[in-house]
Amino acid sequence: MKKDWKDYLIEKNVYNNPVVPEYIWQNVKPHLPKPKSISRYFFWILSLLFLVIASIGMNFFVSTQLNKSNLNSSPIVNKYGSLENKNSLVNNSLNTPLETPSNPKENKLNTNLTNKTFVLNQNTNLKLRNSIQAQKNINNVDKIISKNTSTDIETIINSPINSSVERPANQKLKSLLTTTPSETNLLTLRDINSLKLQSTNPKVTLIASDCYSFSNKNRKSFFAEIYVGPMFAPYTLKATNPEKLALLNFRKTSESSQISSIAGLRLGMQINKFTIRTGIEFQSIYEQMHYNNSNYFDVIKVYKNDILIRLDTIYGKQIVKIHNYHNLFYLPISVGYDLRLGTGKITPQVGIGINLYSWHKGAVLDSVNLHRIFTTNKNTGFEIYKTQIGLSAFFNVQYLLPLYQRTNLFIEPGIQYYINPFNKNAYNIDQKYWSMNIKVGLKYNF
Amino acid sequence: MEELSLVKRCLSGEEFACKQLFDLYSSPMLGLCMRYSDNHFEAEDNLQEAFIKIFQNLHTWKSTGPLGAWIRRIMINTCLTKQKTAYNLHTVSGLDEFHERAVDPDILSQLGYEEIQTLISTMPIGYRTAFTMNIVEGFSYEEMSELLHVTESTCRSQVFKAKNYLAKRIELLHPKLKHML
Numbered sequence: 133m134k135k136d137w138k139d140y141l142i143e144k145n146v147y148n149n150p151v152v153p154e155y156i157w158q159n160v161k162p163h164l165p166k167p168k169s170i171s172r173y174f175f176w177i178l179s180l181l182f183l184v185i186a187s188i189g190m191n192f193f194v195s196t197q198l199n200k201s202n203l204n205s206s207p208i209v210n211k212y213g214s215l216e217n218k219n220s221l222v223n224n225s226l227n228t229p230l231e232t233p234s235n236p237k238e239n240k241l242n243t244n245l246t247n248k249t250f251v252l253n254q255n256t257n258l259k260l261r262n263s264i265q266a267q268k269n270i271n272n273v274d275k276i277i278s279k280n281t282s283t284d285i286e287t288i289i290n291s292p293i294n295s296s297v298e299r300p301a302n303q304k305l306k307s308l309l310t311t312t313p314s315e316t317n318l319l320t321l322r323d324i325n326s327l328k329l330q331s332t333n334p335k336v337t338l339i340a341s342d343c344y345s346f347s348n349k350n351r352k353s354f355f356a357e358i359y360v361g362p363m364f365a366p367y368t369l370k371a372t373n374p375e376k377l378a379l380l381n382f383r384k385t386s387e388s389s390q391i392s393s394i395a396g397l398r399l400g401m402q403i404n405k406f407t408i409r410t411g412i413e414f415q416s417i418y419e420q421m422h423y424n425n426s427n428y429f430d431v432i433k434v435y436k437n438d439i440l441i442r443l444d445t446i447y448g449k450q451i452v453k454i455h456n457y458h459n460l461f462y463l464p465i466s467v468g469y470d471l472r473l474g475t476g477k478i479t480p481q482v483g484i485g486i487n488l489y490s491w492h493k494g495a496v497l498d499s500v501n502l503h504r505i506f507t508t509n510k511n512t513g514f515e516i517y518k519t520q521i522g523l524s525a526f527f528n529v530q531y532l533l534p535l536y537q538r539t540n541l542f543i544e545p546g547i548q549y550y551i552n553p554f555n556k557n558a559y560n561i562d563q564k565y566w567s568m569n570i571k572v573g574l575k576y577n578f
Numbered sequence: 579m580e581e582l583s584l585v586k587r588c589l590s591g592e593e594f595a596c597k598q599l600f601d602l603y604s605s606p607m608l609g610l611c612m613r614y615s616d617n618h619f620e621a622e623d624n625l626q627e628a629f630i631k632i633f634q635n636l637h638t639w640k641s642t643g644p645l646g647a648w649i650r651r652i653m654i655n656t657c658l659t660k661q662k663t664a665y666n667l668h669t670v671s672g673l674d675e676f677h678e679r680a681v682d683p684d685i686l687s688q689l690g691y692e693e694i695q696t697l698i699s700t701m702p703i704g705y706r707t708a709f710t711m712n713i714v715e716g717f718s719y720e721e722m723s724e725l726l727h728v729t730e731s732t733c734r735s736q737v738f739k740a741k742n743y744l745a746k747r748i749e750l751l752h753p754k755l756k757h758m759l
Binding site: 149150151152153156157159160161163164165166167537 | 588589590591593596597600604605606608609612622625626629630633634636637
């Protein structure tokens with residue numbers, strides 16, 4: 133077949149390879165890709181994540197230990213043999229012997245005396261502030277309260293609250309990439325041509341104008357995010373029954389919100405500048421219940437040969453500190469819009485959270501000013517909180533920094549409002565929450 | 579796979595690998611730049627600028643397509659965006675009035691590379707761009723219209739005009755061969 137004249141041109145023109153001057157390579161050399169020391173950044177990020185996860189774990193561990201020491205709902209009544217408890221806190225200097233059914237000792241006290249002794253279980257949270265005033269005159273003993281000589285309880289009570297999450301990592305991570313305005317790590321030709329190049333000739337600054345990109349305009353990409361962060365979740369109490377106002381006051385004066393924690397895993401899809409995210413999120417709202425009972429008393433039954441010989445009543449001041457937790461599993465669904473900010477990106481997001489399951493641990497005061505345990509599935513008869521909280525609405529603003537090829541670091545402050553109160557309707561005091569949180573995490577683009 | 583390993587070595591900072599990449603594509607790309615540029619110096623300038631862009635954004639290349647095509651596309655876009663003047667493309671109502679001049683392939687076979695290069699480089703910029711993109715690079719009229727931001731019919735007309743212009747220039751260049759046309 134006879135060739136077209138254009139084919140001749142192509143043959144003679146296209147396949148001719150001219151010699152490239154050496155100076156071009158010398159000018160290109162300074163712009164070659166440089167080896168990036170990623171391991172250092174990954175090490176710090178992994179260390180940070182490890183510390184955060186470890187602190188959350190410690191938080192749970194401590195709370196578990198503390199909740200074991202929470203008081204029972206009923207006043208303490210020492211049972212048979214409890215007077216020989218090695219954790220008994222009777223002041224030995226009083227020289228007051230303890231009588232047990234198995235080892236009866238000579239009662240040095242005058243039977244006319246009202247000998248009052250006080251024995252504490254070491255695992256309780258009680259701490260006695262009033263010192264014991266023992267009267268050597270055994271004919272005039274009224275109150276005997278032994279001072280706790282054990283340091284364990286003091287250590288437990290005075291131990292600081294474990295903040296579950298460290299502060300966000302150093303936000304001043306330098307971008308490892310050059311000024312690359314990539315939205316999805318796929319640099320289109322439009323992006324390439326919008327780059328500002330620095331020529332070797334300082335007088336010349338080469339600026340490429342925008343150029344059409346043949347890539348698909350409706351770009352979709354997927355990504356995954358993992359994050360942790362601190363949270364603060366204050367709440368309001370409102371009595372739905374006027375008769376509960378006294379209880380409302382009890383609770384308001386005894387409870388306080390503390391720094392909580394949030395963690396989660398999200399998957400998302402990016403369509404141009406819009407993002408859709410969903411995943412699973414865990415929130416642990418931490419509070420403290422702290423109150424003093426100056427009129428605390430306890431009755432101890434003393435047995436001898438299986439015969440009740442006397443009742444000892446002790447009076448004192450009871451100081452209670454209980455750690456309450458509201459743990460929630462959420463399904464967050466959000467929509468965001470990307471805005472370019474330097475080498476990073478800001479994405480405001482709005483969304484809703486669907487509570488999958490909630491469980492609660494701790495105690496609150498009841499109407500007679502005694503604390504009662506409301507832990508889920510403990511069958512205490514006082515489970516006042518729901519296991520399905522319902523919906524919540526949230527607003528986050530994510531600031532994204534490129535880190536490596538497909539990996540980005542982000543920090544995301546946000547607020548969340550829980551639409552329904554946490555308590556059951558029958559409780560008559562509505563406990564409504566809202567929260568502020570800061571999430572720090574990593575985003576990986578697929 | 580070889581391209582992928584070469585790119586990975588470049589991204590890890592290996593200068594020798596980058597030199598290999600440069601040597602592999604610089605010569606044909608310089609030929610491409612010369613077809614889009616007014617002169618040799620502008621072509622070298624475009625080549626340098628394009629390779630800087632290539633190395634700075636090498637990490638964005640996905641191994642789904644050939645590396646050469648990716649480099650070629652960057653090179654063409656760089657050359658086109660460097661052209662400061664308009665492409666001198668004029669719209670026409672219809673293409674019937676244009677009759678493509680035919681050139682005897684025997685005449686073309688007698689022309690050397692430098693003569694053909696001179697012919698193309700001395701064409702008006704609009705003709706040269708349209709001719710190079712369609713005839714030499716193989717862009718369709720639709721792709722040309724999107725790249726040059728003009729209508730498809732404009733691209734068709736420019737290509738026609740370019741061919742006729744070139745044919746006429748060949749006639750003038752080789753008057754001895756005129757009788758053969």
